[in-house]
Amino acid sequence: MVGVTVSLTDDDRCPCGSGDTYGACCGPLLAGDRPAPTAEALMRSRYTAFAVGDAGYLRATWHPRTRPSSLDLDDDLRWQRLTVLATHAGGPFDDGGEVEFVAQHRSAATGERGRLHEVSRFVREGGRWFYVDGDVGA
Secondary structure: OOOOOOOOOOOOEOOOOOOOEHHHOOHHHHOOOOOOOOHHHHHHHHHHHHHHOOHHHHHHOEOOOOOOOOOOOOOOEEEEEEEEEEEEEOOOOOOEEEEEEEEEEEEOOOOOEEEEEEEEEEEEEOOEEEEEEEEEEO
């Protein structure tokens, strides 16, 4: 499965739940116009990439030592909401950080709801944040 592609305009609300518009939030990150300034911003932009079906961005922001050789997104899932529960480090002057979040989704085919609860780990190298891995919780 290739994944569903969703087009957003700069004036649409950003899927990451920040309250900002896509053009003022995750849009420039996904477009490659600027890197994420914090681990949380990278995590939010990666959620948005899942929501719009941008596997290329997901692979590009995955640390090379843990990045899968390919990434197929599930075109049945519609990502509905992101809630950031906690952050540890991951600021503009840190080299690592963790973000705990819950991402809710729904099956387009069945309407069944689901959630992903994860503590994600990030590292900053060469001024860029990368997703390393995460622990999936209940």
